[in-house]
Amino acid sequence: MKKNKLILLIIAVIVTLGCQHSPSSHSDNHLFNLTITSAATTDTNKAEKAVKNLEDHQTRQNLTKAQQKVDTVSDANKKEKLQHRVNLVKQAITIKEAQTAVKYLEDHQSRDNIADAKNKTDLVTDEGTKANLINRINLVENAIAAKEAPTTESAAPSQEDRTVYVTGGGKSHVYWYSTESMPWNTNRNNIVEMKESEAIAAGKRHSLTER
Structure with missing residues (x-):
């Protein structure tokens, strides 16, 4: 009889302890969720700040930093919007670099400068801009070829030895x-x-x- 009472007492203690622990466990879970949410919000804010800085100062260095921050964003919807803004600036930088290379080719008409202008132009996705740059490159190539080709006068002897x-x-x-x-x-x-x-x-x- 005493043995049964002891068993019942042990069970009662276990139940009591379980009831006391349950609210604490719920509180811990809630705190964990808040921490996760706060971290996600922080990542999004950092990414937003980096993208804004990229839009204001469009350089390759800022592009790399912004992309790294956007990659950490866990919210799919926010990440997509930020990535779209990054892509727009990336294309603007690409176009600017191609235009600079083509302008340099026009100012310094040498075959050594053709490859760089073509490589940077190939990265441009806007068809209208790309077509314009290719046309400018072709004009310079034609001008270089014309300079390299010997003229009829220079190719012929200066005076025929009759x-x-x-x-x-x-x-x-x-x-x-x-x-x-x-x-x-x-x-x-x-x-x-x-x-x-x-x-x-x-x-x-x-x-x-x-x-």
């Missing part, structure tokens, strides 16, 4: 471009052919009577 004719077995002090222009009594069996440069080097001059 064949001339000298009478007297080559001893005459003048030369002729055509034997038909020589006097009628010229001994045509004694005419020597040579290049005009050779005749000039020998001290000869073009006949004044040949037109």
